[in-house]
Amino acid sequence: MAVPKEAVWERDPHTAAKHDLLKRYLEAWAPILLSRNDVITYAEGFAGAGVYKRGEPGSPVVAYEVFAHALHRFPKRMCLILMEEDRRRVEELQRQMALAQSRHADDITARLTVDIEQGDFHPALLRRLRSTGRLGKPLFVLLDSFGGPDVPYSILHQLGRYRSTEVMVTFEPAFLTRFAESHDGHRQLGDEAFGSQEWQAVFRQPSSNKFTFLREQYRATLHQAGFTHTLYFEMVDEGGRKLYLIFGTQHERGLEKMKDAMWNVDPSYGVRYRDPRDSEQQMLDLVFEPDTAPLRRILRDFISQAPSGRTVQELQRYTLLDTVYRPAQVITAVRQLRESGAVITDARLITKKTRVCATAPPSPPGPSAEQGALW
Structure with missing residues (x-):
């Protein structure tokens, strides 16, 4: 989607599905990590305002509520590190996080800290993670931009050096297939996102194969960055716009839990799967017995x-x-x-x-x- 001009905007079905997926995964991730670590961290590079026009919670609030519930069971600590470039959204995010904190007891809010910083997420997010000592410790990083190639490979490479880090990245292939071939600046963005120029071979692919090619190139990019296991979550809206959520981890258990979360996304969002290894490419509905x-x-x-x-x-x-x-x-x-x-x-x-x-x-x-x- 285009970058909204408003501080708070309408939530689309893509976003609703992403938040449902995020919530289900974090509900599994937090207890597992808290059972054997004293501190775990959740970070966002594009945190937004924390709320949508009709009052739906943003991803930082979704994550906060999951973690507050988990901390009732574990005498441990958690930290949310939230980056947002737009000043208006930062101010609204601060209000929304304060409201979230007010819904929980002092004991929970004391152990669940929220660190909000205004600025471009790169390199500010890495700098913040380093200064707080979070790198190398259990960490989930959500890089949910508006879909363009705006997550540089350099940050993925830095995060992928640590076995305890997992990432989820938003990737919209249409931007590169539509604009980058004839625009040097957009091609440069692609080079930075993929960490090389190999992705530019997409311009020689037939139209029917362009998205597949970019998806596989991005998978290779995450592997090169150190994330040995990846999952691609595909969403298609009513207008046919395609968006990928790409999850990267170095743990098979994380892969299994994310897959469980993917299969349990609310079917009312209209998301379906298609396995690229299936010769008939059958679409799969999200049902109890697929x-x-x-x-x-x-x-x-x-x-x-x-x-x-x-x-x-x-x-x-x-x-x-x-x-x-x-x-x-x-x-x-x-x-x-x-x-x-x-x-x-x-x-x-x-x-x-x-x-x-x-x-x-x-x-x-x-x-x-x-x-x-x-x-």
Whole structure:
């Protein structure tokens, strides 16, 4: 979206879905980290005003409420570090955070500190994290800009040096595909965001593949920065505008918890998934029991690549790292594949140690679609 001129603006469905996802992930993240650390930190580079025109809470308030609730269970401490460039939004954010603090007991507010600073997030955010000693300790950084290539690779590289840091970045591919080819300044922004000029090969891609190409290039950028595991959350609004939330972590458990959060986003926001490894590129609705047909196709292809088959444990790890699905859905998918005659197993009861073999070569994959939602 274009950068709003107002201090407070209307919340769109993209934003509502992002905040639902953020809340669900932080509800899992905070207790896990607080159970074994004395202090954990949440930071934002584009904090905004903390509220929308109809009174909906902004992401800093969403995060504060999650953390206040978690601190009722743990005698630990948390810190929110919030950066915002616009002075008017900083003033409103200060009011909103004061209101949030007033809803909780003094014991909670004393252990849940809020640090708000006005300024361009880069390099000010890194400088603030260093000066407060937060780098190298448990840290979640939300870089939720308005979608342009305004998060430099240099900050991702600095954050990715620390195993205890996780990031979530907003990325809108349309900006680069529409404006950067004919504008030197926009190309320079792309170079800074990707950390190289390799992304410029997008201009030689067919239109149907441009977004996919940029998504994969950004995945490689996060890997290069040190985030070994990534998830892509795709949102499409009524006008067809596409936006990615990209999560980076160095922990498989963080990846699993984020995937759980993604599958539990409120379906009323109209967000759906599409797994790029699925040859048919079937769209998946966010429902309690998701359609596993794409997962069955993906697993059969993966199983067929190993002459001796794969164990269920191998399939579950592959599912976690390389698909939109969760490991818990693998056993059901294997059972359905066996019932259809596509695979055989070395035991009737399916456990993690069960070996699964394909009964025949899979059918050739169909043409790839424009892009997928995750990975």
